[in-house]
Amino acid sequence: MNRLLDFLQKRIVPMANKFQQIPFIIVLRNSMLAIIPLMIVGAIGTFVTNMPFPWLNTLLEPVKPFFNALTLTTSNISGLVVALVIGFNTARHFKLDPICGIIISLAAFFAATLTDEGAFNTEVFGANGIFTAILVGYLSVCIMHLCKKYNIEIKLPDSVPTNVSASFSTILSLAISLAIFLFIRNGLGIDINSVVTTIFSPMVNILNSLPGLMLLSFCMSLFFSIGINPIVFIGMLIPILTINGQLNAQAIANGKIPGELVTWGMETIMCLGGTGATIGLALLLTQSKSQVFKKLGRMGLAPSLFNINEPIVYGVPVIFNPIIIIPFIITPLVNIASTWFLMSNNVIGRAFIDIPWTTPPIINGFLMSGGDWRTTIWTGILVLVSVAIYYPFFKIAEKQQLIIETTERKD
Structure with missing residues (x-):
């Protein structure tokens, strides 16, 4: 690594x-x-x-x-x-x-x-x-x-x-x-x-597919993990998100099932808590045995609820951290793949309403699907999924941080 x-x-x-x-x-x-x-x-x-x-x-x-x-x-x-x-x-x-x-x-x-x-x-x-x-x-x-x-x-x-x-x-x-x-x-x-x-159309077709969206997510997480803000990727995706949102809204108005899955709603699921879907990491930090991590978690949790995770990304840090980078890349991929499967099979309601990228978890599921209770619950489950994926890696990082804090106190 x-x-x-x-x-x-x-x-x-x-x-x-x-x-x-x-x-x-x-x-x-x-x-x-x-x-x-x-x-x-x-x-x-x-x-x-x-x-x-x-x-x-x-x-x-x-x-x-x-x-x-x-x-x-x-x-x-x-x-x-x-x-x-x-x-x-x-x-x-x-x-x-x-x-x-x-x-x-x-x-x-x-x-x-x-x-x-x-x-x-x-x-x-x-x-x-x-x-x-x-x-x-x-x-x-x-x-x-x-x-x-x-x-x-x-x-x-x-x-x-x-x-x-x-x-x-x-x-x-x-x-x-x-x-x-x-x-x-x-x-x-x-x-x-x-x-x-x-x-x-080739770019649109690629990004409108599950492999394409997962590749984009992988690049966003990877580049952010080496200090490059992923906003450039979102800028390229916004036209597609906007077009798809309107197509889905038209489908709903005509009494049809929305056909596009790459929407602003899916973007908030991909970035649940911010790039890298770090909402789970933010929650874990608030309960850390490390005083540094705990303070960081308390400071970074509120922004993370609105999908702004710079305090955590630069504070832990995630950047150039070979331990945290792994879940930082994996978690959004799991979110995308599982949500895509459930929406494509109509297990949960599809997103047809454009919502701000800062919409908090659970609320985003309710709004994007027009109030569908299944999508609302699912976004809550994804928060727990994020916690579960980050947990073992967080414990390793926490152990290393505790050693640093113990050494500093002795000095």
């Missing part, structure tokens, strides 16, 4: 750090995290309109039009919002005017997704257009960046106000972007959204 950790530190960490610094990855991560509040608000509408209790459904009937509208005006415009956020973050990354970035990104997105008749295609305003919004939005602002770099812009005298000058300087880059995407879409007749969807 120590040789493996040395190899990862010397070979993989530098490569991973370089990967995290790729402009597109930075923009994608920041942009996808920014749309989470939109998804959460939309999920409230889905939850209220699909209550599992008939008497409550009847009681809420008068307010259902409001909550249907809430979903319509949030989740169903996710493609448009991504185009806005991508434009903003890409422009900010290249130190350009963010407002101009938003305008160019949104205009390019509209141009790239027109119908064959040249009308707006409202079908891509939601989840169906997210990948196109990401790619087109980023490329259009990159064109703006290149125009700025090579002085392909309209320059006004210094006496002109800055905001007016900035607007005029983007005219040529906007025209170039629109010309390119309009020519491809309407001049050549290429359905850009379909092409982009096809390009991303």
Whole structure:
């Protein structure tokens, strides 16, 4: 294990750090995290309109039009919002005017997704257009960046106000972007959204499978265990989680069983207590014989209930700890595989409501499944599973810590 950790530190960490610094990855991560509040608000509408209790459904009937509208005006415009956020973050990354970035990104997105008749295609305003919004939005602002770099812009005298000058300087880059995407879409007749969807489909298909999700979880835990924050992986997964959540919500609305298992609900199960599903470790720390571990557990338990485990990861530490890394990788894999099996066989209710990644255990099971009692109980069982997997490894680490504390007291 120590040789493996040395190899990862010397070979993989530098490569991973370089990967995290790729402009597109930075923009994608920041942009996808920014749309989470939109998804959460939309999920409230889905939850209220699909209550599992008939008497409550009847009681809420008068307010259902409001909550249907809430979903319509949030989740169903996710493609448009991504185009806005991508434009903003890409422009900010290249130190350009963010407002101009938003305008160019949104205009390019509209141009790239027109119908064959040249009308707006409202079908891509939601989840169906997210990948196109990401790619087109980023490329259009990159064109703006290149125009700025090579002085392909309209320059006004210094006496002109800055905001007016900035607007005029983007005219040529906007025209170039629109010309390119309009020519491809309407001049050549290429359905850009379909092409982009096809390009991303292998990644989507992999991550939408049990092996793919388990591989992602393995990478998240492994990279975090060597000090690399796994947020970059979540940034890549968010578009898929968002699309699947909307597909499942539509299935429920049509009286069908949700078909997608890779959802925000599954993400909270994968990261029960944080990356590495460390809720069990947090609970064990609070009962430790080691005073250091006990204090750490009491300090880290509250954040862990909301799936924030940095105090524990850096405090135990988990990083470069060959003992704790083992359950840190295994526990989320067990959570995913067992939950996937139960949901796919309809033993427990499937997740169809997008919930925040900070949703505590047990509550996440209730919310993600629209109040299904089986899923609620199952997430409680997974907390005990986490305790059981971490227990033998925790006792080894505790024994080592007690020796350190005893030695320090003698000195």
